[in-house]
Amino acid sequence: MDAKIETAGTDDVIGRPSQAEAEAAVRTLIAWAGDDPAREGLIETPERVVKAFREFYCGYEQDAAETLDRVFDEAGGYDDMVLLRDIPFFSHCEHHMVPFIGKAHIAYFPDGGVVGLSKLARVVELFARRLQMQERLTAEIAAAIDDGLKPFGVAVMLEAEHHCVSMRGAQKQGVSTVTTSFLGRFKTDAAERARFLSMVNGR
Template sequence: MDAKTTPDAKRAAPEPLRRPSREEAEAAVRTLIAWAGDDPAREGLIETPARVTKAFGEFFKGYEEDPAEVLDRVFDEAGGYDDIVLVRDIPFFSHCEHHMVPFIGKAHIAYYPGQGVVGLSKLARVVDLFARRLQMQERLTQQIADAIEDGLAPRGVAVLLEAEHHCVSMRGVQKSGVSTITTSFTGVFKQDVAEQNRFLTLVRGR
């Protein structure tokens, strides 16, 4: 019997995630306010659960978006251009999945066109799509690179993220100004150190 069809495998299949109602989400916020030591019924906090729930809908809207749809239109005619395309200093914010505290920074993306080019704003949208989920910076970097690789079939992709994590600056060691840098390279960027250096030089060449 194939391992995928064994009774144990069927039992291990995860149940579909049930999304709580808005009312349940607001009740959870009231519980957290009370746990923090304040009164969720006082005047200044009475509307806070509704505001927090609405804000979460904005913070984490990336779960409802598909990167394939963002990158679905590739322009074949680019005047024969086949050199590096770089978009740098794309601002983003995300939330650490360990503490649900923000981390904020900039993304730098480059690719060598393969089958065509994409509108430059689409690269920023891909960053935003994955950033607006509970994240680790390492995973976020890889997801951006993978989505561009899958959507554009380029000759190479380079992604660099630099961000300050508020779970470091606001809690724990409480060290502000600490920057975390992560990278992901595919294709020619992964194969050729000179291409990596070119990318990093262009990013830093402000």
């Protein structure tokens, strides 16, 4: 019987194929591409691809709420913007399963407590390690920080190059896609939005 997995962040339970079934699917794709999955250089490729997929998409088995479950209530009275800039990430577009690679910039206004800076980077990683659209990835990161920290405001900006644009279709290299999500104070206060963007672009 197929194992059942729960998709992190949802109530959906899906059937997960066995490793043998996944490897058979890779062999089928190799043959469809026009090569021989039984030749020496490709014999172990299905196993390696399945192992790589387990790393690429490990975010489905992680929970953002658990990542942000420890808040430090004593921040020395600090009540201004906290900005984490240039967080590298990669994800895979859900339309072609081709990578998009870039940097994330995250800011929030703490409401009495702060979170370890590495936790913010882990939230980016958690959602990026799924099949994604950049627009949804941006919104999910912002919503998770807002839910987990209950801050006065959250700002998220992602800049990424999509290899489905550079490697196929239009085949235009160096095109950068920028997406933003603003919540709370950043959404209602244009001056704080501008300050965030200035601090990000001022690097």
